[in-house]
Amino acid sequence: MPNEIPAGPVTVELRVSNSRFITHLAPAAEVVTARAFIASIRAKMPDANHHVYAYVIGHGGTTTLGMSDDGEPSGTAGRPALAVLKGSGLGDVVVVVTRYFGGTLLGTGGLVHAYGDSVKAVLAEVVRVEKIARCRLLMVMPYPLYEGVKRQLAGFDSSIDNEEFGTDVTLTVTVRVADAHTIEALLIEQTAGTIEILHTDLD
Template sequence: MEDISYKVPVGASTAELVIKKSRFVAAVGRAATRRDAEDFIESVRDLHPAASHNCYAFVACAPGGTDIGFGDDGEVSGTAGRPMLTLLEHSGIGEVAAVVSRYFGGIKLGPGGLLRAYTDCLRTALGELEIKEHVPVRNGYLVFSYAHENSIRVLFEKSGVTITSVERAEDVRFGFAAPFNIAENLEERIASLTRGKSKFVWT
């Protein structure tokens, strides 16, 4: 089956560069949603209220997704946010947000110099970022008789399915989180195992 896992940040990282008296400070962290990205950007702005510019970019989705964005915060168009986003997209990391804060040192760097400064600072921070593999999951629940509990637990364990809740009454109900790459066939395998005597629902 296709491997749909991807890399995501663990925690955050920072980096700092000084170029012709301008100080550039990069911060990178996880942003699973656009709201997460906005919150991260705002938190970095709060840390650097005196910065001349707080330029940002984010990929708030899996790599290659469309929930992306960037901003130049007054810098020359095309020299900060857009190249930062391109760097994030080429990194292969998903659910990530980045801000590079610039403290102007009095010497203009020119468009090419700005682009290199913002991307070099961000690249350094990405190099310090701890990452992990993330496997998207699909949630659901399963209701079945007590006689099938052990065999279902074994199937879930072998398939990488996590049991998220257990309720016991006349029957057993498992809440679960299944990796997307096995979710398509899971319902069929459960039906075969229980001979159709179970209730399987995606939530």
């Protein structure tokens, strides 16, 4: 199965026994990004009673998980939210369920259902896209090769992140991991081996 991530942010609101449950979902490739999103929702809705959150960063065996009940009874909010999020198969995702208390106590079971259903509702609206693994290539070449190399790169899903013009031209290029060896072989052949290519990992 492909590693899927949300294409963009989504917001959904549910009402349960007069309480409002407003769920915000967003992409987050790093924990620091998830925490910044959580903080932004807190700042946006400072008068809410609770900001319950859950996040899944990464995919498969390399995931980082986080959750918080944010004042709700232990295990009634963050845990069901995270369970639903994990079950969705999405990675690099954060949800914040903001609750405005409506005056009616929901009880332990009611809270578990309300928070779980809130995350299910927002996931139903998410557009999923495949996360594509990318890497960086550092290319060093004589000036006469510069334009030709750029033309070859234009035929791939690539982006030139940096260009340095010294004794030679140095390009920092982000490409799909699946294309990296093809690009390297093509450019070495096209330049008769006069281009130097180094592989570096994305930060």
